[in-house]
Amino acid sequence: MIQDNLALVRQNITDTAVRSGRKAQDITLVCVTKEAAIEQIRQAIACGVSDIGENRVQDAVKKYDVLGRLVKWHLIGHLQANKVKKAVEIFDLIHSVDSVNLAEAISKEAAKINKVQNILIQANISGEKTKFGIKPEETLSLINNILPLNNIKVLGLMTIAPLVSDPENARKYFRSLKELTDANNLDVLSMGMSNDYKIAIEEGATMVRIGSTIFK
Numbered sequence: 001m002i003q004d005n006l007a008l009v010r011q012n013i014t015d016t017a018v019r020s021g022r023k024a025q026d027i028t029l030v031c032v033t034k035e036a037a038i039e040q041i042r043q044a045i046a047c048g049v050s051d052i053g054e055n056r057v058q059d060a061v062k063k064y065d066v067l068g069r070l071v072k073w074h075l076i077g078h079l080q081a082n083k084v085k086k087a088v089e090i091f092d093l094i095h096s097v098d099s100v101n102l103a104e105a106i107s108k109e110a111a112k113i114n115k116v117q118n119i120l121i122q123a124n125i126s127g128e129k130t131k132f133g134i135k136p137e138e139t140l141s142l143i144n145n146i147l148p149l150n151n152i153k154v155l156g157l158m159t160i161a162p163l164v165s166d167p168e169n170a171r172k173y174f175r176s177l178k179e180l181t182d183a184n185n186l187d188v189l190s191m192g193m194s195n196d197y198k199i200a201i202e203e204g205a206t207m208v209r210i211g212s213t214i215f216k
């Protein structure tokens with residue numbers, strides 16, 4: 001049941017936050033709906049979900065057409081140049097910016113609709129070749145290149161930890177991203193998925209992106 005699954009996730013978020021000397025309100029649950037049908041998303045919203053995450057712009061468009069601004073929309077997957085216009089129309093926060101070209105395209109489209117698009121920079125902390133994201137040491141220069149753009153604002157960083165059998169092994173990646181976030185004076189830290197969100201919260205996540213545990 002979605003209701004029970006959500007209740008458990010929320011309880012875990014609260015317990016982990018408190019145990020780490022943090023407040024539950026400081027952690028946003030982004031409910032990842034890429035595998036969920038509209039009816040399931042409606043159920044989640046009825047249980048108080050306010051933020052949903054989608055990987056693909058095309059999928060989000062279909063759901064947005066039905067649900068509209070009932071929720072905040074997060075793009076958590078890679079953004080292709082030809083999808084920027086649509087993405088800027090829909091998403092409250094784009095988690096996956098990893099190049100100045102993409103940032104320029106976002107700012108340009110956002111300007112056309114008088115929007116300042118909030119974004120996160122995706123960092124590839126683990127260095128895995130299969131993952132999108134910039135090298136951690138390039139973060140500062142990307143932020144500096146985005147600064148002069150008028151219609152885009154960097155709120156923080158995002159990462160995807162490697163899939164490991166013991167989530168404890170993801171801890172070092174989360175810790176590195178937290179250090180990088182602090183070093184750049186940013187507030188938002190999007191990290192942690194179904195299998196590793198408790199570790200991510202212990203290491204400072206302010207947004208966790210959880211799908212399969214809710215919609216299983």
Ligand SMILES: *Cc1c(COP(=O)(O)O)cnc(C)c1O
Nearest residue numbers: 032076193194209210211212213
């Ligand atoms: C699918 C996905 C999630 C959610 O993963 P679950 O294991 O289903 O919780 C989070 N972040 C990104 C980038 C994803 O693609």
